Amino acid sequence: MTATIEALRHITTGTITTMLLKKGIRRCWIAGAMPFGFSGKRIAGPAFTLRFVPVREDLATPESWSKPISTRGAIEEMPEGCVAIADAMGVSTAGIFGDILCMRMVKRGVAALVTDGVMRDKEGILKTGIPVWCNGVAAPASVNQLTFVGWNEPIACGDCAIFPGDIIVADDDGAVVVPQALADFVASEGAEHERLETWLVEEVEKGAKLPGLYPPNDENKKRYEDWKKRQG
CATH class of the missing domain: 3.50.30.40 (Ribonuclease E inhibitor RraA/RraA-like)
Incomplete structure (x- = not known):
């Protein structure tokens, strides 16, 4: 805990x-x-x-x-x-x-x-x-x-x-x-959600439009996964 x-x-x-x-x-x-x-x-x-x-x-x-x-x-x-x-x-x-x-x-x-x-x-x-x-x-x-x-x-x-x-x-x-009973779930899923939102903010700062980005469609999900790999 x-x-x-x-x-x-x-x-x-x-x-x-x-x-x-x-x-x-x-x-x-x-x-x-x-x-x-x-x-x-x-x-x-x-x-x-x-x-x-x-x-x-x-x-x-x-x-x-x-x-x-x-x-x-x-x-x-x-x-x-x-x-x-x-x-x-x-x-x-x-x-x-x-x-x-x-x-x-x-x-x-x-x-x-x-x-x-x-x-x-x-x-x-x-x-x-x-x-x-x-x-x-x-x-x-x-x-x-x-x-x-x-x-x-x-x-x-x-x-x-x-x-x-x-x-x-x-x-x-x-x-x-x-x-x-939900603390472990929130800690794990919440950390991933925070990473996703970090990427989303970066995309919005670059001028990306919200439809298909937030929440991400399949294309943007792949782009997010690629971004995570680059982050190490």
Whole structure:
């Protein structure tokens, strides 16, 4: 799986959605999760899921932060290289993580944080250097609108079903979930698709017309195969 994840780091999320479409997977782009104050990064890693539910005022309190089932407790269970992905129900009025929690994730070697919710302490989070994909920023803490209930269980995030161990890939176009059983297929077919698109861009730059080129007809498929041989 390590080699597969490394391969996925070199494949755009756009290509991944196309590869998954070939397998009938349409809900893989995590709605609302966009780069948080940066561009030009791509990450990939196994999903470590976190789940919030609507606020329950007797449970979602500042005191809950010290309980075993808490965001603090979850962070201490995150393995190195994982992508923490949080189902925040798309709530945009309470930030689920701030700078201190994000810094602890950095120290644990977490690859990135992805959520359909929002963050708080934007300036501090950016200073930690952890790549975050989210739906914006809000000053209030999570307990104002959400109750944290657990980790490493199936979640719904950004209209996608995500299971622990699925692979999350994220770049400037957002974040996608690759089902664990399809990861090898996406890595292999995606790499080939990226090579094809490199050639297609070169052809378009030369002035080639799109009909018969994109997608390629038999003649252009042969030209592409010849180009690959020349590339070595």
